[in-house]
Amino acid sequence: MQRVVMKFGGTSLGIVANLTRALALIESRLARDAHAPVVVVSALSGATDLLVRFADVPHERTRLAEAFTERHRAHAEAAGLPGALDDALADWRVRAAGAADRPMRDATRDALLASGEMLSAALVASALAARGVAARAWHAGIAGLVTDDRHGAAHPLPASRARLAASLPPSREVAVVTGFVGQTSDGQTTTLGRGGSDFSAAWVGAALAVDEIEIWTDTSGMLSADPRVVPEARPVPELSFTEASELAYFGAKVLHPKTLLPAIERGIPVRVLNTARPQDPGSRITAMAAAPPGTWWVKSIASRSGITAVTIVSSRMLMAHGFLARVFEVFARHHLVVDLVTTSEVSISVTLDDTQGLDAALADLEGIGEVEVRSGLAIVAVVGDGAPTQVGLAGQVFSLLGGIAVPVEMISQGASRVNLSFVVREEHATAAIRLLHRGLGLESHEPQRAPTR
Ligand code: ADP
Ligand code: ASP
Ligand code: MG
Numbered sequence: 507m508q509r510v511v512m513k514f515g516g517t518s519l520g521i522v523a524n525l526t527r528a529l530a531l532i533e534s535r536l537a538r539d540a541h542a543p544v545v546v547v548s549a550l551s552g553a554t555d556l557l558v559r560f561a562d563v564p565h566e567r568t569r570l571a572e573a574f575t576e577r578h579r580a581h582a583e584a585a586g587l588p589g590a591l592d593d594a595l596a597d598w599r600v601r602a603a604g605a606a607d608r609p610m611r612d613a614t615r616d617a618l619l620a621s622g623e624m625l626s627a628a629l630v631a632s633a634l635a636a637r638g639v640a641a642r643a644w645h646a647g648i649a650g651l652v653t654d655d656r657h658g659a660a661h662p663l664p665a666s667r668a669r670l671a672a673s674l675p676p677s678r679e680v681a682v683v684t685g686f687v688g689q690t691s692d693g694q695t696t697t698l699g700r701g702g703s704d705f706s707a708a709w710v711g712a713a714l715a716v717d718e719i720e721i722w723t724d725t726s727g728m729l730s731a732d733p734r735v736v737p738e739a740r741p742v743p744e745l746s747f748t749e750a751s752e753l754a755y756f757g758a759k760v761l762h763p764k765t766l767l768p769a770i771e772r773g774i775p776v777r778v779l780n781t782a783r784p785q786d787p788g789s790r791i792t793a794m795a796a797a798p799p800g801t802w803w804v805k806s807i808a809s810r811s812g813i814t815a816v817t818i819v820s821s822r823m824l825m826a827h828g829f830l831a832r833v834f835e836v837f838a839r840h841h842l843v844v845d846l847v848t849t850s851e852v853s854i855s856v857t858l859d860d861t862q863g864l865d866a867a868l869a870d871l872e873g874i875g876e877v878e879v880r881s882g883l884a885i886v887a888v889v890g891d892g893a894p895t896q897v898g899l900a901g902q903v904f905s906l907l908g909g910i911a912v913p914v915e916m917i918s919q920g921a922s923r924v925n926l927s928f929v930v931r932e933e934h935a936t937a938a939i940r941l942l943h944r945g946l947g948l949e950s951h952e953p954q955r956a957p958t959r
Contacts, residue, residue: 513707518781520550541676546707549622623684647689660696670713712768727789756887757810804890820875840867884935
């Protein structure tokens with residue numbers, strides 16, 4: 507290949523054995539490809555959690571600053587690079603000591619949160635240099651990743667493409683770029699949201715038109731379910747962009763939900779690989795064709811908890827023009843993002859992930875109909891290209907759930923070719939996923955065929 511992006515997550519860098527493997531993987535890529543890979547790094551595992559707490563809880567700062575410094579100092583030493591981060595950590599201590607005695611917000615908070623990625627970029631660049639590999643650490647914002655100013659959830663601006671391409675031309679020097687962070691056009695550091703390094707990697711990869719975006723993590727690919735829920739979950743070798751996007755959106759933490767957008771735009775394959783087991787094939791995510799007709803090919807099940815459902819019942823809705831428009835206008839005005847929607851003749855139910863602004867919206871919705879709010883729910887998404895359009899899948903899913911008496915609160919089927927989703931109470935989600943994983947045959951390698959009738 508000409509050039510790839512390699513993104514290493516927190517556990518790939520924060521455990522010495524994995525860091526060593528990551529360095530070897532970078533070197534072997536460098537030996538194989540025409541140009542050096544662009545390496546995108548996350549903070550060491552646990553580092554961003556410490557920083558978030560530091561930002562939020564002023565009275566714990568002394569202890570947290572010490573823990574953060576010691577984590578990095580000890581890690582550099584264990585990796586055979588004693589002192590490599592001393593200057594960077596000294597700067598960090600000055601910044602920490604200067605923090606005003608109140609919770610941090612916006613630009614101040616983002617500048618602090620970026621420290622985790624800055625330190626791990628510095629560590630990886632020095633480790634490469636110590637192995638005789640030309641490498642340079644970059645703050646992604648300085649490298650050209652310009653974003654809007656939504657601190658904590660910033661989105662890259664189109665102008666970053668040309669800027670990144672100009673600062674990171676093809677070369678034999680490994681650019682080690684911070685994931686998760688960017689900067690506004692006036693130079694303030696921003697962050698892209700928790701888990702955002704995957705998105706950074708994809709954005710940088712698309713800007714540089716690389717041949718492949720590799721996400722190196724702690725599982726051998728995107729698995730058939732969250733391994734913390736289903737220990738026997740297995741890697742899915744091939745996924746389409748749509749399948750992987752739905753899984754990421756509905757809770758497969760292995761990819762940040764926005765990761766695939768830039769890859770889709772440029773048609774760049776994304777691979778999810780295991781740093782600790784680089785020989786495993788992992789998952790390949792491309793614009794591949796749909797499953798053959800007649801197969802279900804359910805590939806994976808994802809879920810997201812903390813979901814709230816809002817139901818609006820109005821007898822006036824019956825045959826009325828504009829009812830749905832009025833309901834959605836209220837959600838839009840209060841910046842509430844709706845995921846699933848189901849309607850009946852006299853009611854509409856929607857699910858919300860983030861309920862900030864809901865109280866104000868409820869007052870407006872009450873003018874339209876009777877409103878009921880249920881929280882503590884989970885969305886479960888059964889994903890596989892073509893699966894929901896096959897006769898029999900819904901029947902099997904819901905009869906399996908009926909068999910263990912899991913009540914289904916809402917169903918959304920048919921809107922998407924790849925995703926059959928439903929809502930259950932949070933406490934039922936694990937049992938539902940385990941049962942479906944087994945019942946739909948996700949443990950086996952073979953694509954699941956629709957039953958012949
Ligand atoms: P990284 O630090 O490499 O970015 P993350 O912790 O963000 O890693 O994401 C990897 C984790 O995502 C896995 O260890 C696993 O617990 C979780 N996960 C949830 N759903 C899936 C899935 N379908 N496939 C793989 N991992 C998943
Ligand atoms: N370090 C950041 C986080 O923990 C970004 C990432 O890991 O992708 O959220
Ligand atoms: Mg992650």
